[in-house]
Amino acid sequence: MINFNLTTSKNYLGVQSQLNTLIQKHLPAGSYTETTLEYVEGALNFTMFVMQQADVLMSHGAADKNYHWKKYANKSFVNEQTRRKHLFVPGNLLVDRISQSRKLPSFNRTNVHSVGWPRLDALIALQNEYDKVKPATGKKNVLWAPTHDYNRKGANADVISSYPDFEPYMEQLAVHYDVNVSLHPRNRKDKKPTYQQLLEADVVISDLGTMVWEAWALGKTLIFPDWIIKERMLKHKKNSAEWRIFAEDYGLHASSIEHMKDVIAESPAMDTRTKEFFEYYLDPKYLGCSGKRIADLLLALDK
Structure with a gap:
């Protein structure tokens, strides 16, 4: 089961709904759930917000902005405490940059995935x-x-x-x-x-x-x-x-x-x-079909 861990921030409710809809339309009925600020044990948890617990993180925006390097109390949000196992990024620049970063030692080309931008x-x-x-x-x-x-x-x-x-x-x-x-x-x-x-x-x-x-x-x-x-x-x-x-x-x-x-x-x-x-x-392979790429990848990781 895939669980979409949602935010309550009013500034991002619209973009969150839009992005999730573009992904979920490619998922089989009954294959996913949604929770708000809640990690579901036993599910593959997906979020678009770096401070939330989830197995998979994709930024809610297409921009880099050093999002995956954000820190709180001198610890990266992309760590064991946030249960992070996979990162979805727009293309190969961030795949390379994250994989080569000494500040993000848990990530490499096996768990940083190029997915385009679903919007x-x-x-x-x-x-x-x-x-x-x-x-x-x-x-x-x-x-x-x-x-x-x-x-x-x-x-x-x-x-x-x-x-x-x-x-x-x-x-x-x-x-x-x-x-x-x-x-x-x-x-x-x-x-x-x-x-x-x-x-x-x-x-x-x-x-x-x-x-x-x-x-x-x-x-x-x-x-x-x-x-x-x-x-x-x-x-x-x-x-x-x-x-x-x-x-x-x-x-x-x-x-x-x-x-x-x-x-x-x-x-x-x-x-x-x-x-x-x-x-x-921004990976040209997924221009116009990013939602399906993300859905297929979530299903594969869930197995």
Whole structure:
């Protein structure tokens, strides 16, 4: 039996439900249960939250953010106390990084599994349908989708978000483009996951969260506001995939709002070097079929 160990955090109830649905649709009826903050003895327990007890952990977000290295009282959450035996990650970059980490000695290529990102199963299908009926407005649609600013303490914060600093620049972009904002659920009352605004966007402005990887996967023009976040990014989240985006200059980076306007106007396609990095992080084998990959793997591990 597979047990989904759920969180009660109101900020993540929507994404938790969405992700679990995309996995459970590929599981046989009667093969799984759900509990809230409870480890079920005798079952294969699965969770998306690092502080909860479960045999299998997959992050609730697609981003790295050094999630698997989180610590409390100087102990990793990915340890015996949390009963962790397997990790599910988006692709081979994290398989390699975790397997080679001396801080996570219990994990190697036999129990760190590349599974893709299940939310893209739905997003890719919805994007294909939307593109068939997309209205021709004559203006590019620009979406600002920052990660949350939780625990934000200025320049030394270990949470690197363009929120709220980028907000004053939206008015300038609105002169030339249709602009929209999708704040992280921690920063808004509506906790539903973002998807319609992402589907409609031609250009996405973001920083280091899940939206980065989803925007790239959907073929959006993705731009990082370096003048706001790069300095902080290079000081924190070191060695994470998102840190590498800034340290090694992957993708499109704007050094000012004027530079960003130029990049939006040009909207160049993803270059080969960035594409290779993206596919190293997010396994292309499971784009659109990640939910089935996870379900099949859970069933195999349960045996």
